[in-house]
Amino acid sequence: MWKYTLRRILATLPTLLTVITVCYLMLHMTPGGPFDSERKVSAAVLANLQAKYHLDLPLWQQYLYYLNNLLHGDLGASFRYADWSVNDLVAKALPVSLLIGGLSMLIAVFSGVLLGIWAALRQNSWVDHALMVFCNIGGSVPSFVIGPLLVTVFALWLQWLPSGGWNEGQWRFVVLPVTLLAVINLSTVGRVMRGSLIEVLSSNFILAARAKGLPMSTIVLRHALRPALIPVISVLGPLAISSITAAVVTETWFSLPGLGKLIVNGASNRDYTLVLGLVVLVTFVAVLFNLLVDLAYALLDPKIRY
Amino acid sequence: MKIAALFIALVVSQAALTTQALAAQVPKGIELAAKQELVRSNGPEPETLDPALAESVGANQITRDLFEGLTATTTSGQMVPGVAASWKQTNPTTWVFTLRKDAKFSNGEPITAEDFVYGWRRYLDPKTASPYATTLAPFILNGMDVAESKKPLNELGVKALAKDQLEVKTPFPVAFLLDLLSNTQFAPIHKAVIDKFGKDWTKPGNMVGNGAYVMKDWRVNSAVVLEKNTHYWDAKSVVLNKVSYLAIEDSNADVKMFQSGETDYVERLPPGSFEQFKKSNPADIKNGAMLGLRFYAFNNKDPLLKDVRVRKALSMVIDRDTLASKVTADGQIPAYGVIVKGVNGADVTAYDWAAWPMEKRVDEAKKLLVAAGVKPGTKINFTYNTDQYHKKMAIFAASEWKTKLGLETEMENMEFKVLMKKRHDGEFQIARHGWVADYNDATTFLTLVQCDSDANDNKNCNRNAEDLINQGNQALDPAKRKALLTSAAKLVMEDYPMIPLLQYTLPRLVRSNVGGYFESNPMDRFRSKDLYLIKR
Numbered sequence: 001m002w003k004y005t006l007r008r009i010l011a012t013l014p015t016l017l018t019v020i021t022v023c024y025l026m027l028h029m030t031p032g033g034p035f036d037s038e039r040k041v042s043a044a045v046l047a048n049l050q051a052k053y054h055l056d057l058p059l060w061q062q063y064l065y066y067l068n069n070l071l072h073g074d075l076g077a078s079f080r081y082a083d084w085s086v087n088d089l090v091a092k093a094l095p096v097s098l099l100i101g102g103l104s105m106l107i108a109v110f111s112g113v114l115l116g117i118w119a120a121l122r123q124n125s126w127v128d129h130a131l132m133v134f135c136n137i138g139g140s141v142p143s144f145v146i147g148p149l150l151v152t153v154f155a156l157w158l159q160w161l162p163s164g165g166w167n168e169g170q171w172r173f174v175v176l177p178v179t180l181l182a183v184i185n186l187s188t189v190g191r192v193m194r195g196s197l198i199e200v201l202s203s204n205f206i207l208a209a210r211a212k213g214l215p216m217s218t219i220v221l222r223h224a225l226r227p228a229l230i231p232v233i234s235v236l237g238p239l240a241i242s243s244i245t246a247a248v249v250t251e252t253w254f255s256l257p258g259l260g261k262l263i264v265n266g267a268s269n270r271d272y273t274l275v276l277g278l279v280v281l282v283t284f285v286a287v288l289f290n291l292l293v294d295l296a297y298a299l300l301d302p303k304i305r306y
Numbered sequence: 307m308k309i310a311a312l313f314i315a316l317v318v319s320q321a322a323l324t325t326q327a328l329a330a331q332v333p334k335g336i337e338l339a340a341k342q343e344l345v346r347s348n349g350p351e352p353e354t355l356d357p358a359l360a361e362s363v364g365a366n367q368i369t370r371d372l373f374e375g376l377t378a379t380t381t382s383g384q385m386v387p388g389v390a391a392s393w394k395q396t397n398p399t400t401w402v403f404t405l406r407k408d409a410k411f412s413n414g415e416p417i418t419a420e421d422f423v424y425g426w427r428r429y430l431d432p433k434t435a436s437p438y439a440t441t442l443a444p445f446i447l448n449g450m451d452v453a454e455s456k457k458p459l460n461e462l463g464v465k466a467l468a469k470d471q472l473e474v475k476t477p478f479p480v481a482f483l484l485d486l487l488s489n490t491q492f493a494p495i496h497k498a499v500i501d502k503f504g505k506d507w508t509k510p511g512n513m514v515g516n517g518a519y520v521m522k523d524w525r526v527n528s529a530v531v532l533e534k535n536t537h538y539w540d541a542k543s544v545v546l547n548k549v550s551y552l553a554i555e556d557s558n559a560d561v562k563m564f565q566s567g568e569t570d571y572v573e574r575l576p577p578g579s580f581e582q583f584k585k586s587n588p589a590d591i592k593n594g595a596m597l598g599l600r601f602y603a604f605n606n607k608d609p610l611l612k613d614v615r616v617r618k619a620l621s622m623v624i625d626r627d628t629l630a631s632k633v634t635a636d637g638q639i640p641a642y643g644v645i646v647k648g649v650n651g652a653d654v655t656a657y658d659w660a661a662w663p664m665e666k667r668v669d670e671a672k673k674l675l676v677a678a679g680v681k682p683g684t685k686i687n688f689t690y691n692t693d694q695y696h697k698k699m700a701i702f703a704a705s706e707w708k709t710k711l712g713l714e715t716e717m718e719n720m721e722f723k724v725l726m727k728k729r730h731d732g733e734f735q736i737a738r739h740g741w742v743a744d745y746n747d748a749t750t751f752l753t754l755v756q757c758d759s760d761a762n763d764n765k766n767c768n769r770n771a772e773d774l775i776n777q778g779n780q781a782l783d784p785a786k787r788k789a790l791l792t793s794a795a796k797l798v799m800e801d802y803p804m805i806p807l808l809q810y811t812l813p814r815l816v817r818s819n820v821g822g823y824f825e826s827n828p829m830d831r832f833r834s835k836d837l838y839l840i841k842r
Contacts, residue, residue, distance in 0.1 A: 111603025
């Protein structure tokens with residue numbers, strides 16, 4: 001397994017290089033540059049700015065310059081945020097995204113699995129229907145609808161929680177965004193868990209266990225749960241990545257200083273280094289989560305061995 | 307003789323200015339709140355807090371609290387002395403400023419004229435690469451040449467005559483120099499701090515400024531927290547002890563945070579919500595006119611639009627009153643010229659037809675199109691950046707051109723940066739544009755229609771108007787200057803280089819217990835030193 005893990009980590013390098021190269025070229029091909037604004041900067045000032053950020057070099061030299069810095073752990077200077085390096089910006093945004101995304105994923109997985117089990121065991125009962133209606137609402141109603149609803153109820157009407165802001169991650173500021181992300185993810189996890197468990201419960205080995213007279217709780221917990229979790233684990237990878245790096249709507253609505261907003265702003269500002277830095281990070285997180293998911297398969301399914 | 311007399315009068319009037327009140331005071335009878343901590347929303351994250359690099363409204367709002375130039379602007383829009391105690395104009399292009407004896411940096415060290423020289427040179431140094439350099443550089447002697455690496459830094463028109471005496475030379479008589487110097491790009495800078503920390507000098511704990519506040523904390527994309535600067539020369543007049551600027555990009559989120567009591571200030575209301583808040587928050591709603599113009603740029607080189615008759619017809623059929631009252635509906639003022647209400651240095655100009663009934667305007671416009679050989683059904687292309695506000699305005703304009711002139715408009719929306727690139731490169735027919743004054747003088751707006759100006763995306767040029775502007779810039783008599791610039795504005799607009807539409811206003815919410823906020827502040831400069839919280 002260690003060999004497999006090492007092999008997968010090494011295989012990440014060509015993936016990263018490909019992603020960086022493609023993004024690099026795409027960013028430079030996109031019309032509009034980092035210094036295009038309502039007021040046109042004069043040719044001389046533009047030349048000063050380009051020299052400052054090495055944009056006066058041929059593209060291939062800029063690319064090599066960027067890669068060289070990257071190898072030294074330097075993601076470069078932000079073109080938009082003059083006082084900060086991309087390393088600074090990522091270092092400040094990552095903990096916010098990790099906290100919001102991580103916490104919401106924990107809640108979503110724990111509650112989603114429980115709800116899925118409950119619904120599967122009460123298949124076609126009113127409990128099942130009610131839970132699935134809840135999950136479908138959470139999954140189909142967009143976050144830009146649920147978000148304002150949460151704010152209106154809990155911040156404006158009841159005045160229990162702040163409507164936005166971060167305040168260094170004080171728990172009161174974390175509750176609503178985490179709830180929003182958790183509700184969305186919980187719906188997916190709950191639906192997948194229900195479907196998977198129903199399928200597993202109709203398998204022959206479960207019928208055999210029932211025929212042996214084992215209690216239902218033992219059947220579910222000891223025999224059905226592990227194989228039923230495999231599809232859930234499969235969706236966890238993409239869900240976790242999107243919760244941490246792409247929670248743009250949540251971050252915008254709650255004014256959170258996370259990675260999602262940074263990516264969108266970076267792209268619209270043509271902040272090449274910031275976008276590339278975040279692409280490197282997202283790619284790394286994606287590869288890491290996919291690896292963790294693959295390793296988790298081996299833990300859950302004895303047939304899978306690396 | 308006459309010029310000399312005028313010049314003497316000018317010097318006397320300027321010397322008198324320096325005796326005016328220095329800061330807004332809390333009116334008698336007002337009981338202040340015990341806790342003087344203001345939370346202001348400030349739009350997107352500031353791109354920098356280095357005054358030499360700051361360009362956006364949000365960044366400059368904060369740097370005005372952290373730094374102070376020779377002069378400053380109060381929350382009622384008045385120019386007042388800043389670090390300068392007094393000044394005199396020794397000839398039309400030379401000024402000598404005397405600094406306050408008690409002016410200090412936030413680390414307690416005294417401010418000298420050399421700190422100004424360093425700050426100004428640094429601002430225009432090509433190595434600093436300030437994107438804002440060429441906006442203000444033309445008004446300081448050799449400023450443009452220095453910014454464009456054609457002359458060395460030491461040839462910039464600023465010199466320390468003594469520790470407390472600063473000489474400023476301008477390339478021509480700059481009537482609005484005092485107002486211009488309130489921009490924090492012209493603030494004194496503590497050289498030793500920059501030498502020590504380099505790019506990190508603006509970080510909390512490193513920054514040394516000279517404004518009414520010092521930076522306590524800067525959490526990127528979240529908040530910039532300022533505290534009162536005890537070394538500030540006018541610290542006794544500063545009432546707020548702490549000011550937090552929150553980075554809130556989404557105006558809906560901004561309003562929600564105000565409604566839930568987390569902020570005292572909504573930077574800008576969401577489009578279309580002004581009337582609603584006027585009813586729901588009558589005590590908090592503010593909406594002053596500001597020095598900004600919404601307009602549509604014409605590509606004057608375009609085969610269809612190079613005919614002035616076509617440009618005139620397109621401009622005259624847009625009903626600005628309906629646009630202001632029904633479409634944007636946030637109190638903006640219809641505009642018929644490049645000069646907006648409240649700006650110094652020129653009068654507002656308007657087309658004669660602005661007073662005509664719409665039927666007459668449409669008839670005239672149709673005749674113009676016929677004369678120009680433009681048939682109904684002709685297609686025109688309109689580009690704007692993706693935004694609901696711009697979209698509403700664009701649909702209205704297209705509908706006016708369709709229903710009144712029978713012209714078909716292809717509307718093309720695109721990302722902001724793409725529009726900017728296309729507009730600057732002349733790859734458009736008609737494009738959305740907007741301009742906010744950098745300083746309170748008509749010349750900031752005239753750059754939009756001047757020959758060879760970087761700000762002129764219309765690419766129009768009227769040499770006669772240009773001559774009038776040049777004459778105005780040389781004039782010492784303010785009345786004569788104003789007359790010349792007004793004539794220039796009127797003359798150039800007769801070429802219909804663009805479609806002026808609306809003068810900006812700033813619909814926002816400011817908690818009713820925030821004192822010192824005036825709607826009559828056309829430059830939208832609200833230094834926290836002039837604000838205070840009233841006991842509720």
